[in-house]
Every structure is written in C-alpha cells, then in structure tokens.
Amino acid sequence: MDVMTPQTVRVTEVLKETHDTCTLKVEPRNGKRLPRFAPGQFSMLYSMGNAELPISISSDPAITETQCYTIRSVGLATQSLNVMKVGAQFGVRGPFGHGWPMGEARGKDVIIVAGGIGLAPLRPILYEVFHNRELYGRLVLLYGTRSPQDILFRRELKEWEKKKDTLVMTTVDYGGMSWKGNVGLVTRLIGRIRLDPTRTIAMTCGPEIMMRYVAYELQDNKGLDPGDIYLTMERNMKCGCGFCGHCQFGSHFICKDGPVFRFRDINKLMNKYEV
C-alpha cells in the first residue's frame, strides 16, 4: 500500500516553543519534494521503531520546501519526536484529511479561537490570510492557554497584532504575579469582540470541551449559525486514510471526513460521552 509507506524527512531546525513543546522544521531527503498541503491537514509522523501518530502541519502552506510540525510532549510517541535534534530523521505520510474551509471564508470576517496546542493547526490559516489579505475580511485570533509559560509562537503573536484589520487577544487560566494580560477562559473573550453573524466564519481548535463551549458562545451570544462554525477533531489514528477504523466518530472517519468538521454536523455527537 503506497499511502502506508512513509517518506523520510530530515530535521533542519528545532524551535523550542515552551518547556514541553517544540516545532520541528523538516525537509525531504534526496532532493524529493514534500506534497503540498492545505491549512488544517495533518500528516502521520513515524519515529522509527517507536510509534506513528497524527500531527497537524503548522507551517505556511505557501512554503513548499519545508514543513513544520509543532509537537507537545505528552507521552512516549510525542516525546520521541520532541527530543529530536537537527539532522535527525523520521518518516512522514500524508497530508491527510480535509482542511479548513478557506474557500468559504473568502470575503468574510474570520474568527479563530485556539486553545493550547490547538493554535498549531490554526497557524496555516493566519499565513494564508496574511498572504492574500484582500480576499478576507477582519481577522480575529482569540487564544487561551493554561499559563503564560504555555503560550506558543510568542514572537509571531506580537507580529500578528500589528497587522492591518487584525485583532489578537490572549488569555490564560492562571497568570501569576508578572502576568499583565487577561486571565480566564477563552470563551470569555468571545463576548468582548463585535462581529456580524451574517458575514463571519469561525474556526476553532482545542480540547473538545473548549470547542463545544466556544461554539455555544458564538451561537448563543453572537448569533452565528452552527453551519458557519468549524472545528477540528482528534482521535487515535493508525492509517490516516479510513482503513484502520480507529478514528471513527459516529459514522465519520475523522481522518478522511475530517479532521475539520462543521459544528452543525457533529453537534449531537459532541454532547455524548465516550463516542
């Protein structure tokens, strides 16, 4: 099976984002090319002999020579990737899945709500919007993390704040004495923005429970249609292309029907435990 054969890539840069998260920039070996990807798509990363796991591509889709993967170390599989140094090699399969609805977002205001590591799969949207600024309306990024130490892409967040028609707001669950920013859940930020529900599209990524409440907040307080709210799901995956059965969420295969879903389509399933 061709889709099951990984392509070897080499780490060219390791960016330490936080104490447990790093971004690996990789290039293909032997002059081969990396396949193009759409924002929101993911790849299966294979650290040889250890494990294979799905990780979203967090880099600029316009850059074709290299790709970035932002990985938080939470278990053995992610740890084995997290400790990689420049020059290390691992396998990549993909990209898989349906990405963010960028076509549908054209001409609309874009609200992005991220939680923790959930900012990584959303970052390609920001690159895409900034490259084609005239195609999209206002851009709002609401970002919540556990603590100030867990904020990803700090330097870029500062750059994005200064861009035209862009609002970036960050909040943390617990701040500490030196933190002068917002403290509280990311859903609290939604109440503070103004948006026109007829020409806005929302995309969110984070823990499932966060995404659910973000969607409720956007719906109930801002009048957004559940068809205009998109979120990205996560499940155990072994193949990435609908064979292995692991990522089933009701009748959806998250790997090929998602990972990005319209909230309206999975709303009911999200209310059930252990689906």
Next chain:
Amino acid sequence: MSCTNCTMVCPTCFCMTVEDGNAVDGSQASRTPVRDSCFTLQYSYIHGGSVRSSAGARYRQWLTHKLATWHDQFGESGCVGCGRCITWCPVGIDITKEARADERRFLGRPLMQIHDLEHILVDHPFVQGMHLEHVRTLLGCCSNRHFDSGEHLFRGGNESNEFYLIREGNVSLESDSPGARSPAPVESRSGGDILGWSWLVKPYRWHFDARALTAAAVLIVDARCLRDKCDTDHDFGYEILRRFAELMVRDVRSMSLQLIDMYGTRRA
C-alpha cells in the same frame, strides 16, 4: 468483559493497528499490521487517556457501528446475521437481544436485520416446503451480500466453500474456452435460482466462473458451516441433499438439451 472475541470472529470487522518493532542492534525498524478490536483501551487512546474508557462505551461503539453507522458509511448493515459473535461470547452476550432491548428503549420500531434475513430466506424457492426448523438451521450459515454488475461471485479453480441463493439480478456461469478472448457463457441464473454445487463434492473446487451481469443481491451459504450441520443432523442433511439432487438433475437435463441444439440451426 471486553475480551474482543466477537470482533475477532465478526466477518465484517475490519479494524487494524500497526505494531512497531526494532532489531535488537537498532539497525532496523519494522511495522506490522495486525487485527485490532474496538474493545481494547489502546484502540481509542490519545494523550490523557482512552476516549472510550468504560466497557459500556466500547460496546455501544461496536453495536452502533454494526447496526447504525455502518448504514451511513457503506449503505448496508454491518451485521450479516451470522451469529458468530453470539457463539463465541464466553458470557453469552447476544447482539440480537441487546439490539432488541435498545430498539424498545430508544426507537420503538424494529432495527435489527437478522429477522429480515429470515424473511428473505423463507421467501426463496429453494426452501419452499422445508421444515421451519431446517430453514433456521440453514439461516445460521447464511449471509447477505450485494455484487456490482461485472463483479465475480467466484472463479473456476478456486476453493468452493459456499453456494448462492440469488435474490435479485442476473448472474452468468462462464467457462474458459480455449482460444476465445473472453470466457464463454454457459448458462445464466437469476432471482430465485441456486448457484453452485461444487461445495458438495470433493475436492470442493469451482468448475466455472460466475459473474454478475447486473447488480445482484444474493444470500451466501457458508458450506463449511453447512457440511458440518449436515453431518451432525442427518434429517437436515437429507433435506439439503434431496434439494440439490433435484437441482443437479435439472442442470444436467438442461445442459444436454443445450448440447443437442434443439433449434436445429447447426453450424457446419
């Protein structure tokens, strides 16, 4: 319980996982696909724990996948009604009972397909006049299947471990003829007909090809299962053999009529 027996014997369960291995000296890494079951905790494991950590949730996943979401995914039932999961369950969990309980609880209307399979079988001419008890015995070896037009039901030379009760559609029996570019059609069969008796005599090998001429719906009878049942229950075995003897005689007669070319347009 979560012993995974049902998923291991289910003919439609397709889940797989990949096992990673290493050579002791670290020179090689291997990946081996193996069968997996949604009843294990690893199956749904993501960082922070398993999504379906309770056995109840895992059973719900399996049951709803077989009986409900399979329809959304593949347009048919994920349960073929074979009863293997019931047979192999060490504590006697019965999918039909669970489904019936669920249908009462949630739907108030029938959901299960096993009854339907019985209705389909009873309607088939092959079992006309057969004792209901024997029909039920036969039902235990039956599964329902659809073939697309052009798809082969079986190929000559392959092992023959089943026969077919055609419900709908046309199926052509074909034979490789020397020199011909495509196989020569021998006879066509359609709804209500029976297809295949190679399962009955050793060495249990198909003699002809069978190809669906149109989309075809068939009941497949597992011959290994049936042979066992015929051996243990001779009354049932006699009933089946008698029906197949009729069929064989009819087939031989029609073939000889084909041979003598009764329309008389014999080519020189």
